[in-house]
Amino acid sequence: MAGVAVSTTINGDSVEYLCQPDETLLEVLRDRLGLTGAKEGCGTGDCGACSVILDGRLVCSCLVLGAEAEGRQVETVEGMAHGEQLHPLQQKFLEHAALQCGICTPGFLIAAKDLLAKNPSPTEEEIRFGLAGNLCRCTGYDKIVRAVQDAANMMRGA
Amino acid sequence: MVEVTLWGSLGRAAGGTNKLDIEAKDIRELFRKLAEQHPGLQPWIDRGIAVSIDGTIYRDTWSKQLPQDAEIFLLPRLAGG
Amino acid sequence: MNFDPRYSTRNFTAVGTRPIRPDGIDKVTGRARYGADFNMAGQLVGRILRSPHAHAKIKKIDTSKAEKLPGVKAVITAADLPDHTNGDAAMYDILDNCMARKKALYDGHAVAAVAAIDARTARQALKLIEVDYEVLAHVTDVDEAMKHGAPLINDAVFTEGLEEKPVKPSNVTKRSQFGHGDVHAGFGHADFVVERSFRTEQTHQGYIEPHACVASANADGTADLWVCTQGHFVYRQHCAQLLGMDASKLRVTSSEIGGGFGGKTHVWAEPVALALSRKAGRPVKLVMTRDEVFRASGPTSATSIDVRIGARKDGTITAAEATLRYSCGPYAGSWAEVGAMTSFACYRLENVKTVGYEVLVNRPKTAAYRAPSAPMAAFAVESAIDELAKMVGMDPVDFRIKNAAQEGTRSSYGPVYGPIGIGPTLEAVKNHPHMKAPLGKNQGRGMACGFWFNFGGQTCTDLNIGMDGSVSLAVGTIDVGGSRASLSLIAAEELGIAYEHVKAVVADTSSLGYNDMTDGSRGTFSTSMATISAARNAIRTLRERAAQMWDISVDDVAWEHGHAVARGEKHGNLGKLSLKEIAAASGTTGGPIAGHSELVADGAGVSFATHICDIEVDPETGATRVLRYTVVQDAGKAVHPTYVEGQYQGGAAQGIGWALNEEYIYGKDGRLQNAGFLDYRIPVCSDLPMIDTQILEIPNPNHPYGVRGVGETSIVPPLAAIANALSNAAGVRMTHIPMSPPRVLAALEAAREG
Numbered sequence: 003m004a005g006v007a008v009s010t011t012i013n014g015d016s017v018e019y020l021c022q023p024d025e026t027l028l029e030v031l032r033d034r035l036g037l038t039g040a041k042e043g044c045g046t047g048d049c050g051a052c053s054v055i056l057d058g059r060l061v062c063s064c065l066v067l068g069a070e071a072e073g074r075q076v077e078t079v080e081g082m083a084h085g086e087q088l089h090p091l092q093q094k095f096l097e098h099a100a101l102q103c104g105i106c107t108p109g110f111l112i113a114a115k116d117l118l119a120k121n122p123s124p125t126e127e128e129i130r131f132g133l134a135g136n137l138c139r140c141t142g143y144d145k146i147v148r149a150v151q152d153a154a155n156m157m158r159g160a
Numbered sequence: 161m162v163e164v165t166l167w168g169s170l171g172r173a174a175g176g177t178n179k180l181d182i183e184a185k186d187i188r189e190l191f192r193k194l195a196e197q198h199p200g201l202q203p204w205i206d207r208g209i210a211v212s213i214d215g216t217i218y219r220d221t222w223s224k225q226l227p228q229d230a231e232i233f234l235l236p237r238l239a240g241g
Numbered sequence: 242m243n244f245d246p247r248y249s250t251r252n253f254t255a256v257g258t259r260p261i262r263p264d265g266i267d268k269v270t271g272r273a274r275y276g277a278d279f280n281m282a283g284q285l286v287g288r289i290l291r292s293p294h295a296h297a298k299i300k301k302i303d304t305s306k307a308e309k310l311p312g313v314k315a316v317i318t319a320a321d322l323p324d325h326t327n328g329d330a331a332m333y334d335i336l337d338n339c340m341a342r343k344k345a346l347y348d349g350h351a352v353a354a355v356a357a358i359d360a361r362t363a364r365q366a367l368k369l370i371e372v373d374y375e376v377l378a379h380v381t382d383v384d385e386a387m388k389h390g391a392p393l394i395n396d397a398v399f400t401e402g403l404e405e406k407p408v409k410p411s412n413v414t415k416r417s418q419f420g421h422g423d424v425h426a427g428f429g430h431a432d433f434v435v436e437r438s439f440r441t442e443q444t445h446q447g448y449i450e451p452h453a454c455v456a457s458a459n460a461d462g463t464a465d466l467w468v469c470t471q472g473h474f475v476y477r478q479h480c481a482q483l484l485g486m487d488a489s490k491l492r493v494t495s496s497e498i499g500g501g502f503g504g505k506t507h508v509w510a511e512p513v514a515l516a517l518s519r520k521a522g523r524p525v526k527l528v529m530t531r532d533e534v535f536r537a538s539g540p541t542s543a544t545s546i547d548v549r550i551g552a553r554k555d556g557t558i559t560a561a562e563a564t565l566r567y568s569c570g571p572y573a574g575s576w577a578e579v580g581a582m583t584s585f586a587c588y589r590l591e592n593v594k595t596v597g598y599e600v601l602v603n604r605p606k607t608a609a610y611r612a613p614s615a616p617m618a619a620f621a622v623e624s625a626i627d628e629l630a631k632m633v634g635m636d637p638v639d640f641r642i643k644n645a646a647q648e649g650t651r652s653s654y655g656p657v658y659g660p661i662g663i664g665p666t667l668e669a670v671k672n673h674p675h676m677k678a679p680l681g682k683n684q685g686r687g688m689a690c691g692f693w694f695n696f697g698g699q700t701c702t703d704l705n706i707g708m709d710g711s712v713s714l715a716v717g718t719i720d721v722g723g724s725r726a727s728l729s730l731i732a733a734e735e736l737g738i739a740y741e742h743v744k745a746v747v748a749d750t751s752s753l754g755y756n757d758m759t760d761g762s763r764g765t766f767s768t769s770m771a772t773i774s775a776a777r778n779a780i781r782t783l784r785e786r787a788a789q790m791w792d793i794s795v796d797d798v799a800w801e802h803g804h805a806v807a808r809g810e811k812h813g814n815l816g817k818l819s820l821k822e823i824a825a826a827s828g829t830t831g832g833p834i835a836g837h838s839e840l841v842a843d844g845a846g847v848s849f850a851t852h853i854c855d856i857e858v859d860p861e862t863g864a865t866r867v868l869r870y871t872v873v874q875d876a877g878k879a880v881h882p883t884y885v886e887g888q889y890q891g892g893a894a895q896g897i898g899w900a901l902n903e904e905y906i907y908g909k910d911g912r913l914q915n916a917g918f919l920d921y922r923i924p925v926c927s928d929l930p931m932i933d934t935q936i937l938e939i940p941n942p943n944h945p946y947g948v949r950g951v952g953e954t955s956i957v958p959p960l961a962a963i964a965n966a967l968s969n970a971a972g973v974r975m976t977h978i979p980m981s982p983p984r985v986l987a988a989l990e991a992a993r994e995g
């Protein structure tokens with residue numbers, strides 16, 4: 003099959019790649035670009051481990067084609083920190099031990115970032131529903147919700 | 161001489177006895193004598209038997225001494241999660 | 242080396258604090274490498290062809306077309322995995338499970354595999370493999386499989402553990418029995434008797450990371466394996482044995498692990514990846530899809546359990562009896578046996594008898610899942626206990642306190658207990674504010690207890706002190722949820738230095754001696770013991786070096802708060818030498834300073850938990866919502882309390898999912914109907930409330946710091962706690978797990994009509 007040439011922006015950097023027409027954005031990120039922060043938990047849009055932000059919208063990158071990224075803005079977990087400076091969500095996830103195995107963490111961070119961009123002071127219920135597309139099997143979500151609440155406070159203060 | 165209780169499926173493997181008196185100073189000697197006296201237990205020993213000495217379970221410390229008046233149970237080895 | 246593991250009281254400085262974990266930064270920035278995040282030059286993509294039939298004879302496999310497809314570098318079947326198991330029946334089962342040899346035994350059983358230059362070619366190649374099956378009658382239900390005339394899964398199975406060897410084969414591999422006293426007589430003294438039958442459906446561990454590995458076999462007989470596993474040393478042994486190689490020639494490096502819960506204690510695809518790599522002469526990456534994870538890996542037993550318990554008017558239990566049937570998948574297991582051991586472990590019983598039956602069915606090979614076998618038994622027993630308390634007219638907590646096991650009680654599985662924590666967890670629950678909180682309409686509160694054995698096991702740890710005084714700690718137990726932080730705290734505590742100066746890593750199988758896997762809640766218990774031992778060995782060397790530097794006898798040097806201190810009048814003016822100063826001088830005092838430890842950490846001690854939950858049931862839909870949840874459990878000593886809480890919360894959440902939603906659904910054709918997260922629904926964030934925890938610390942006498950395993954017990958009580966809450970909310974006694982909306986609704990309707 004002939005490849006598709008794609009120019010896109012990932013975490014602020016312009017990136018070009020060739021991919022197959024049936025290749026997902028998740029495969030492109032992980033296998034072609036070496037951005038393995040997004041994880042494949044299911045490949046069917048049910049776990050959120052592959053979450054990225056595409057033109058300001060939270061998507062499962064396993065359900066988006068690599069070719070669809072043409073001319074758009076992609077944000078992944080690798081772009082959340084600025085050098086040494088962690089994003090408040092990253093900092094609060096660490097402080098609250100909101101991760102055990104950590105495989106779900108990149109997806110949660112991206113989903114939470116998207117949530118707080120749209121709703122800077124969510125209630126507990128809004129957080130729970132806002133993150134309901136992301137599965138975590140280790141934590142029971144308690145510490146994740148607290149970390150997001152704390153990060154929201156910090157970001158509003160800043 | 162210590163009195164050993166065989167538990168779960170182990171009793172049957174030893175020919176239906178549940179209690180045995182064995183002269184053994186540690187777990188290693190106990191297993192050796194058990195296998196001599198009850199060859200049916202050898203495959204179980206190979207697979208792994210847990211030894212409960214006064215309520216504490218030992219799985220691998222074969223050098224563990226067996227106190228004379230201790231209560232000793234042999235249990236099948238378990239899997240964990 | 243005489244290491245004394247006994248507990249002694251001490252004032253902790255590092256242990257009990259809550260620092261940030263050492264692997265945390267990598268995990269929040271996406272840099273941590275899990276099973277599927279690793280690649281090798283020239284690697285191929287491996288894929289497995291799986292049986293669509295629940296039970297079928299494999300008559301012939303034709304791989305010739307697949308082999309001719311351009312880009313295909315290797316195709317293998319069972320013929321490429323010759324039997325090296327030498328009569329080891331358990332290993333033979335693992336081999337057969339990795340690649341079916343004569344029969345496909347469940348929907349999803351591997352029958353062939355390919356390695357190709359990319360995923361698309363590999364998928365195409367699978368379609369070109371022709372398998373000639375003779376479909377056989379199948380059975381997937383545990384009770385059906387026990388019936389006379391059920392399709393036989395293995396006609397060489399004659400039930401072990403019966404009085405007389407049976408004359409006919411059956412699907413029951415083993416019967417086991419536990420107990421003491423005379424239950425018949427005991428029931429004769431009972432004023433009240435509860436007798437019920439329960440069922441629980443099969444669940445999956447549900448780790449978010451699918452199994453993944455990269456295997457690279459070399460022409461000289463050596464090989465490397467990168468893999469997500471709970472036990473890389475165990476994987477090395479199993480893979481080496483199945484492939485007929487020396488264990489030392491196979492180096493296994495464990496990746497970060499994206500959840501295991503018992504499901505990654507077992508090899509599935511790794512031997513296949515190695516065999517593919519050996520045949521293709523190139524590295525092979527093999528990652529399971531979610532569909533494969535559900536169909537072919539994991540699950541726990543489905544069960545059918547009968548319970549009978551009797552009590553006197555004053556609330557004393559006089560007799561208790563249970564018969565437990567657990568599915569094992571198509572291979573022999575000891576799942577019911579463990580269920581039979583744990584069923585009544587919380588109680589002080591004069592007369593008790595439990596019988597377990599291991600049952601073969603055409604489902605995937607049962608694997609351990611967090612406190613394996615205990616949650617189902619506890620569901621049945623704790624439900625019946627609650628009902629009995631009601632009959633007697635006692636509060637369910639008081640009824641349990643009256644009958645709880647204590648130090649000196651003969652356990653239902655045989656031994657007499659030492660100091661145990663069931664009583665204290667019950668007392669804590671009795672006094673917990675949660676028990677007094679008001680409830681609304683359609684709401685109910687339930688509680689239940691849980692028990693689990695903890696394991697110790699073989700452990701090897703290296704502690705190396707750098708010239709700058711910082712410490713690297715190499716451990717061989719996989720970190721499934723923060724153990725590197727806990728172990729660094731332990732090393733810091735023992736050496737008397739700051740946590741920040743210790744860095745813990747998980748070493749590969751060529752760099753450290755053998756370690757059992759992280760299972761049975763042993764990770765922190767065992768490796769902390771080995772770490773303390775290694776640190777004490779290092780301290781002895783540090784004292785010797787300080788003695789050299791001062792030119793005095795080592796007997797006059799003590800170790801205090803991270804410093805060598807000279808003891809005795811004549812050394813009064815020597816001051817102190819810090820670990821850092823001694824390390825800096827090490828090049829001229831005898832070279833590197835290290836402490837090693839190889840030990841068997843036994844004496845883990847048993848663990849108990851009691852949970853409280855409030856639920857609300859919707860009478861229209863039968864949907865149940867958990868409103869409030871509290872876990873009370875004994876940790877011995879919580880090394881890093883935040884991660885102990887995390888274990889309690891995670892276990893409870895898994896138990897809640899099991900109780901309310903999760904189940905394997907098989908069609909009449911024996912195929913799994915819901916092999917995906919959409920239809921196999923694990924709890925999401927909006928399904929759960931905050932999960933409160935209360936950590937009790939009753940020191941374990943067999944650990945220097947009093948630590949107990951904490952990882953598993955919390956999955957045991959939720960099934961019954963929720964069933965009991967539902968009974969209090971809606972007056973229906975649910976006996977079938979999961980208590981999904983249709984089942985609850987049916988029960989509500991039956992009650993309304995009844």
Ligand code: FES
Pocket residue numbers: 041042043044045046047048049050051052053062063064065
């Ligand atoms: S991998 Fe995309 S949602 Fe699960």
Ligand code: FES
Pocket residue numbers: 100101102103104105106107137138139140141449499500
């Ligand atoms: S931390 Fe393991 S899945 Fe969320």
